Amino acid sequence: MAFANPSRDEIKRILEETETIAVVGLSDNPERTSHMIAQAMQAKGYRIVPVNPNAETILGEQAYASLKDIPFPVDVVDVFRRSEFTPPIAEEAVAIGAKTLWLQLGVVNDEAAEIALQGGLNVIMDRCIKVEDSILLPHGKTKS
Structure with a gap:
């Protein structure tokens, strides 16, 4: 079955x-897309x-060498890595108990998606998190 991103409501x-x-x-580097987003x-x-x-x-926050180092x-x-480098990242995302694996615009890897989905994560591919946030939450997040 072909991968499909979650619905806009789910995102x-x-x-x-x-x-x-x-x-x-x-x-x-402030000129890089990853930094700006x-x-x-x-x-x-x-x-x-x-x-x-x-x-x-970076951006006033301590940087970590890998996901598994985040305490x-x-x-x-x-x-923000090339598609072919994403399966091990998906494995680490599962291992640390993240809720969602989000591959930025232009980043698509079915193997990484399958790893994350099998690990119980939501998966979003080939979408920009900043664009989605701007469209879906233009006034910011609602506090419950």
């Missing part, structure tokens, strides 16, 4: 329930956790 629910986003491949999501109130083995801090729960694993 909205995922975003509303998300507090912490681990960004795999987050660059410390993470910064925008941080400004919207999400906690951004940089996953970059070559940085100490607290993560809701969404947002991936």
Whole structure:
């Protein structure tokens, strides 16, 4: 069966329930797309956790070498890596108990999706988290 992203309503629910986003491949270079998107999501109130083995801090947050090094729960694993590098990231996302694996615009890997789905995660591929958040939650998240 071919992969299909969750419905817009389901993506909205995922975003509303998300507090912490681990960004795999987050660059410390402000000119890179990953940096701009993470910064925008941080400004919207999400906690951004940089996953970059070559940085100490990014956007004022401690960077971690890998998902397994993060010592607290993560809701969404947002991936800015080439598609072929995503299956091991999906395995780590499952291992740390993340709720959602989000592969950014242009990133698609059926194997990674299957790993995450089998591990009980929501999977979103080839979508920009910032765009989805801007469309579905234009005024920010509602607090319950």
